[in-house]
Amino acid sequence: xxRKKLIAIxxxxxxxxxxxxxxxxVWPTLLSEKLDMECVNxxxxxxxxxxxxxxxxxxxxxxxKEDIGLVVLMWSGWQRMDFEDTxxxxxxxxxxxxxxxxxxxxxxSLPEILSDxxxxxxxxxxxxxxxxxxxxxxxxxxxNAHNATMKSLRHFLIAQKLLEDIPYLMVQGIRPVYLDxxxxxxxxxxxxxxxxxxxxxxxxxxxxxxxxxIMQEVGGHTVEDILNKIDPEQKxxxxxxxxxxxxxxGHKIMSQEIYNAYEKIYT
Amino acid sequence: xxxxxxxxxxxxxxRKKLIAIxxxxxxxxxxxxxxxxxxxxxxxxPQHLADKLDMECVNxxxxxxxxKYILSKIVDTxxxEKNIGLVVLMWSEWMRQDxQDPANAWYSFHPxxxxxxxxxxxxxxxxxxxxLQYxNIYDVTMKSLRHFLITQMLLKDIPYLMIQGTNPxxxxxxxxxxxxxxxxxxxxxxxxxxxxxxxxxxxILKQIGGYTVGDILNKIDPEQKxxxxxxxxxxxxxxGHKIMSQEIYNAYEKVYL
Numbered sequence: 001x002x003r004k005k006l007i008a009i010x011x012x013x014x015x016x017x018x019x020x021x022x023x024x025x026v027w028p029t030l031l032s033e034k035l036d037m038e039c040v041n042x043x044x045x046x047x048x049x050x051x052x053x054x055x056x057x058x059x060x061x062x063x064x065k066e067d068i069g070l071v072v073l074m075w076s077g078w079q080r081m082d083f084e085d086t087x088x089x090x091x092x093x094x095x096x097x098x099x100x101x102x103x104x105x106x107x108x109s110l111p112e113i114l115s116d117x118x119x120x121x122x123x124x125x126x127x128x129x130x131x132x133x134x135x136x137x138x139x140x141x142x143x144n145a146h147n148a149t150m151k152s153l154r155h156f157l158i159a160q161k162l163l164e165d166i167p168y169l170m171v172q173g174i175r176p177v178y179l180d181x182x183x184x185x186x187x188x189x190x191x192x193x194x195x196x197x198x199x200x201x202x203x204x205x206x207x208x209x210x211x212x213x214i215m216q217e218v219g220g221h222t223v224e225d226i227l228n229k230i231d232p233e234q235k236x237x238x239x240x241x242x243x244x245x246x247x248x249x250g251h252k253i254m255s256q257e258i259y260n261a262y263e264k265i266y267t
Numbered sequence: 268x269x270x271x272x273x274x275x276x277x278x279x280x281x282r283k284k285l286i287a288i289x290x291x292x293x294x295x296x297x298x299x300x301x302x303x304x305x306x307x308x309x310x311x312x313p314q315h316l317a318d319k320l321d322m323e324c325v326n327x328x329x330x331x332x333x334x335k336y337i338l339s340k341i342v343d344t345x346x347x348e349k350n351i352g353l354v355v356l357m358w359s360e361w362m363r364q365d366x367q368d369p370a371n372a373w374y375s376f377h378p379x380x381x382x383x384x385x386x387x388x389x390x391x392x393x394x395x396x397x398x399l400q401y402x403n404i405y406d407v408t409m410k411s412l413r414h415f416l417i418t419q420m421l422l423k424d425i426p427y428l429m430i431q432g433t434n435p436x437x438x439x440x441x442x443x444x445x446x447x448x449x450x451x452x453x454x455x456x457x458x459x460x461x462x463x464x465x466x467x468x469x470x471i472l473k474q475i476g477g478y479t480v481g482d483i484l485n486k487i488d489p490e491q492k493x494x495x496x497x498x499x500x501x502x503x504x505x506x507g508h509k510i511m512s513q514e515i516y517n518a519y520e521k522v523y524l
Contacts, residue, residue, distance in 0.1 A: 050410075053413070054409070054413060057413055057416060057417070057457070058456065061456040061457065061460060062456060081401070083401040083402060083403070083406045084405060084406045084409050084410075085403065085405055085406065086405050086447075086451070091401060093401055131393045131394055131397055132397075134390070134391065134393075134394045135394045135397050135398060138388050138390050138394065141388050142364070142366040142374075142376060142388065143366060144366075144368065144369070146367060146368065146369040146371075147366045147367045147368070150339070150367050150371075151335075151339075151367075154338075154339055154342045157342060157346075158342065158417055158421070161420070161421055162417070162420055190369060191369070194369065194371075199343065199346050199347060200342070200346065203346060
């Protein structure tokens, strides 16, 4: 009898492809071994929650329910914007409040995209820094923290409804929005209120959403928080000081955390 | 029993609700800068349909919005409304992007047309073209197909109908764009999952046997003189909305009566 499938969907915290370190065993591989399931890793570096939702739909349509052992969604940054080109090529837009980051989008993204087999045309045509800056500023206003939060809450609820008859777990991987750095205290308070007061907030099944309600300020946690609790200086569980993706040891901890939640609910 | 205001309120609240979601083809707006001298205060299709079905009309249409707004409103509605008789979704242009501000107000951005004079955050043509490279025809086609499927899945236990209101994409007459959209739709796994009984006019595009609300109106009024506001403002007029409601009612009868 063939093994059931573990379907993992997320960003670079789920499938890591960094500077020459491609082969670290990531949490989906480790978890599938623990569960004796076949690993289907649909993670893609740089992607946001729109991508995760899209891949979830593809999975539901292409996989037989009885073949799925578990779906794990590791949600990404809420302000990331994902766009699709033909043949499953996805491009990303990451509005950032820091002009320095905008520069780095141009400097870093092109080689990254070229090496990443993403279709480069969309980026190659945006070579003018001022155009990029304006695009960034507009998208930052449009896709503000509140918009991104409401959008992500709806992604969570839709995923929960679509997975009603399939074993699943969710967890927030990276920090959802960069509140401390980019949002003033007063705005942060308003933002948290809108998060808590949303009608969707109470609909999320917290047993299946590890770390719900995500934000430490309201008693939740992300994967990053789990790692930082063990390794506050980010020396032991991260690739490096400049690349704070989880390393092999970090992925072991992540897979164990998800396994513990699986055991509680499904065994 | 004497008829009182209280009886009226009780009767009203006990009726099932017709939830209508869409763009300017759905909203009961009173002003439109495209035709400032026209009296826009006439019943729209949701009101006609609610009257026919003896339901309470909840019109969640909003001018200018796209399909992200429509899907979001479905998620919010399914959570908040208890006494739903029918949900009707009139899908909008696929290129539109919708955003929500901290006061929960929605605003939309149409990257494919120069609306800079009325946009909340005006954008120059260079940036507009850049956005179109992200928000390309393939991307918006796939996003809309997913919106249709998610809606169908979310509403599996609630009576619903869908229809495409406006033309889904501009430049549809351009051969390459048209070919790309057809290929994206037909090759997608989602295409065959859509229930054609509940999606009026599926698969939307005339070239593959579908139609939109615009096509329904144009079939009766090819010169767009009888069923539209004016030559410059081609939104359906009062007569157009009657025809739209009848079309949806006919589909409702087939599926649910």
